[in-house]
Amino acid sequence: MYDIRPNLLIGFHGCDAAVCHELINKPDKVKLNKEPFDWLGHGIYFWENNYERALQWAKDKHKRGRIKEPAVVGAVLQLGLCCDFLDSKYIKILQDYYASMEESYRLSDLPLPKNRDLPNDEHKDRILRELDCAAIEYMHARIDQTIQRDMQTKGFSDYRKFDSTRGVFTEGGPAFSGAGIFEKSHIQVCVRNVNCIKGFFLPRKEIDFK
Incomplete structure (x- = not known):
């Protein structure tokens, strides 16, 4: 009953200035x-x-030589059917799919991915979250498979794809x-269905109101 997130929210995407302007000028061209280490699975990420925090992320990436000019693009988002890990219901769903994934790896005699620290990370934040990403992507893949099987056998499905994760x-x-x-x-949002992005904008600075 409360699965759909109807409200709009503002997200910020840290990136190279060239990517920022590309999204502003060509908003339908979203990469x-x-x-394999994405914290919430595959999609486009926003700091809610x-x-x-988005700007600092871009600056840190610039220091590592990954981008030329740090920038931030804003977005108006509607999360739709959101796998929201701030809601206990969705944590339980992921736990159930993880148990299935773990069994699949065991039967295939394969080692499970692991969340790992970056070298010299004094806080041990396990920035490289390959296990979390694998579990989330496994969940999405199994849901997709169930929907396809239901459509072939029944013509409909009670399952729905997630539009986003949070x-x-x-x-x-x-x-x-x-x-x-x-x-x-922080809170991160990962958009899988790009139709959740209602538009991009260049963030502006606050001015004195008189």
């Missing part, structure tokens, strides 16, 4: 991430209502000594 992450060191609040805590 999806398909890295967090411009500063999660909250604690990252970085404590904000201050003894704190339970962490410096890089």
Whole structure:
């Protein structure tokens, strides 16, 4: 009953300036991430209502020589059918699919992927989340397979594809000594169905209101 997320939200995507302007000028040309370590599976990523975190991510990537000029593009999003890991229901769904994936790997005598730390990561945040990504992508693949089988045998399916995934992450060191609040805590949104993106925009700076 409450599965569809009807409200709009603002997301920020850290990227190279060239990518930013490409999305503004050609909003239907969206490239999806398909890295094996993506935290929420494959799709295009946004920091939910967090411009500063998106910019810092782009700056960090610039320092590593991965982009030429750090930039941020904003987006108006409607998450649709969202696999929202802030909702206990979806954590349980993923746990069930993970159990099936684990059994599949065991029967195939294959090692499960692992979440790993980046070299020299003092906070041990397990930035390379290959296990999480594999479990989420396994879930999406199994849902797709079930829908296709149902359509062939019944002409309809009670299953639906997820349009997006969403999660909250604690990252970085404590904000201050003894704190339970962490410096890089944030909410990420991964859009799989690009129709969830209602438009891109260039973020503007706040000005004095008189």
